[in-house]
Amino acid sequence: MLALDGIDLEVPDSQFVAVVGPSGCGKSTLLSIVAGLRLPSSGTVLCDGEAMTAPMPRKVGMVFQEANLLPWLSALDNVAFPIKLRRVARRERLEAARRMLELTGLTGAEDRLPHQLSGGMKQRVAIARGLVQNPGVLLMDEPFASLDEQTRMVLGDELLRIWSETKKTVLFVTHSLNEAVYLADRVIVLSARPGRVVDDVAVDLPRPRTFAMTSSERFGILKDRIWQHIRNAERR
Amino acid sequence: MTRLRVSQVTLYVAILAAWELLPRAGIVPRLFVPPLSEALGALALGRAEYLGSLPTTFGEILVAYAIACGGGILAGQILGASPAARRMLLPLIRSAYAVPLVVLYPVMMVWFGLGPESKIAFAALYAFIPTMLTALAGVAALSPALAETARALGATRAQQVLYIALPASLPSSVAALRLGGALVIVGVIVAEMLGAGAGLGFLITRQRTMLDSPGVYAGIVLVLAITGLHEVLLRRLERRVAAFRAS
Numbered sequence: 001m002l003a004l005d006g007i008d009l010e011v012p013d014s015q016f017v018a019v020v021g022p023s024g025c026g027k028s029t030l031l032s033i034v035a036g037l038r039l040p041s042s043g044t045v046l047c048d049g050e051a052m053t054a055p056m057p058r059k060v061g062m063v064f065q066e067a068n069l070l071p072w073l074s075a076l077d078n079v080a081f082p083i084k085l086r087r088v089a090r091r092e093r094l095e096a097a098r099r100m101l102e103l104t105g106l107t108g109a110e111d112r113l114p115h116q117l118s119g120g121m122k123q124r125v126a127i128a129r130g131l132v133q134n135p136g137v138l139l140m141d142e143p144f145a146s147l148d149e150q151t152r153m154v155l156g157d158e159l160l161r162i163w164s165e166t167k168k169t170v171l172f173v174t175h176s177l178n179e180a181v182y183l184a185d186r187v188i189v190l191s192a193r194p195g196r197v198v199d200d201v202a203v204d205l206p207r208p209r210t211f212a213m214t215s216s217e218r219f220g221i222l223k224d225r226i227w228q229h230i231r232n233a234e235r236r
Numbered sequence: 237m238t239r240l241r242v243s244q245v246t247l248y249v250a251i252l253a254a255w256e257l258l259p260r261a262g263i264v265p266r267l268f269v270p271p272l273s274e275a276l277g278a279l280a281l282g283r284a285e286y287l288g289s290l291p292t293t294f295g296e297i298l299v300a301y302a303i304a305c306g307g308g309i310l311a312g313q314i315l316g317a318s319p320a321a322r323r324m325l326l327p328l329i330r331s332a333y334a335v336p337l338v339v340l341y342p343v344m345m346v347w348f349g350l351g352p353e354s355k356i357a358f359a360a361l362y363a364f365i366p367t368m369l370t371a372l373a374g375v376a377a378l379s380p381a382l383a384e385t386a387r388a389l390g391a392t393r394a395q396q397v398l399y400i401a402l403p404a405s406l407p408s409s410v411a412a413l414r415l416g417g418a419l420v421i422v423g424v425i426v427a428e429m430l431g432a433g434a435g436l437g438f439l440i441t442r443q444r445t446m447l448d449s450p451g452v453y454a455g456i457v458l459v460l461a462i463t464g465l466h467e468v469l470l471r472r473l474e475r476r477v478a479a480f481r482a483s
Contacts, residue, residue, distance in 0.1 A: 037388055057390035068385040072403050082389040085399070129389075
């Protein structure tokens with residue numbers, strides 16, 4: 001079955017791109033192809049001009065819907081895990097992990113095991129783990145979907161802070177139109193399966209984004225434009 | 237002491253008291269169950285012989301344990317990692333599991349003789365399949381999300397096994413050890429009872445043919461002690477695994 005069709009997308013450095021679309025339109029498939037976890041049946045993914053045919057964690061970090069932390073490792077060791085795979089010396093990797101936990105606001109929770117962390121803290125650890133190798137690109141597959149509303153809003157702001165501090169290129173898949181418009185510079189709207197790009201919306205809200213903007217007229221117009229596409233796709 | 241602990245201790249004491257008092261009161265015939273004190277008396281009286289049988293039995297248990305659990309856990313890991321091997325072998329293994337393996341013991345005696353070798357072979361074979369299936373269940377339950385995460389983080393196949401599959405399957409390996417150990421103890425004692433010249437099972441059978449009930453129960457007390465020891469060691473290991481942390 002064809003999941004995606006004719007996707008042609010170029011993302012400049014440091015851009016925050018959200019991908020939305022009706023359920024089952026292949027958003028997650030797109031992300032796992034970009035991550036090099038799956039190969040497309042045709043076409044290529046280039047990252048800095050290099051083809052992604054296998055995961056390249058040093059260039060592309062990944063955060064999933066579930067934090068997927070290793071349950072037997074502390075928060076610190078979980079963050080250090082990707083560089084442990086590259087045989088970075090223990091002291092060096094723990095230091096890098098500690099810096100990432102500080103960046104994601106988890107100082108003090110280094111030694112806790114995943115089951116001792118709240119859902120929001122687990123996702124912070126997952127983000128820290130995605131950033132620990134200092135990749136240029138961060139792929140996020142509905143990272144806040146399993147969190148409650150408040151935690152999701154707090155983490156959204158945290159993500160924007162981290163993004164503005166680190167200047168990563170972010171590809172962020174989400175179900176939430178609010179989240180997409182609030183966070184992104186640009187929202188890619190996919191059609192129903194097979195997913196095609198039906199709209200490419202530039203979000204011209206100023207930064208830093210604030211909660212008040214979510215009730216502004218401009219925010220509503222942008223959200224409405226995206227919603228029309230999704231509703232049409234769901235109807236068909 | 238917590239209330240739970242008090243009730244547990246009370247239960248143990250009640251069982252031991254019943255063991256002592258019911259035969260004495262004539263409610264249970266002494267030939268079937270002699271009072272606890274008589275069993276302990278027989279154990280004290282024949283201690284040289286009973287304790288002398290332990291090295292044989294322990295040795296057989298240890299070797300069979302190593303074969304059954306080492307091999308069983310390893311085979312479980314391999315089958316867990318290879319869907320093709322699983323599809324091919326699992327139906328065969330499951331049907332083999334249904335065979336009462338004790339029918340093979342006479343054959344084992346022909347192959348390996350009356351000595352410890354036939355006991356080891358039988359007990360190891362008896363425990364192998366259940367141990368393997370328990371270990372396999374743990375590997376199969378490994379979350380595919382963790383494996384995919386590791387892959388996205390750039391883990392090689394060897395690293396996926398070393399850092400994800402092995403630690404994730406540690407609890408089920410301990411469960412496999414618990415089951416395998418219990419079955420090996422059963423296997424060795426049964427094999428000794430069916431045909432042997434030494435060991436605890438042999439002593440129990442010999443006393444039984446002489447209608448020496450206290451002597452039989454003295455042996456049973458020692459078997460209980462062995463399974464109790466196994467239980468204590470396994471609990472310790474389980475606690476270690478619960479707190480297990482790789483770094």
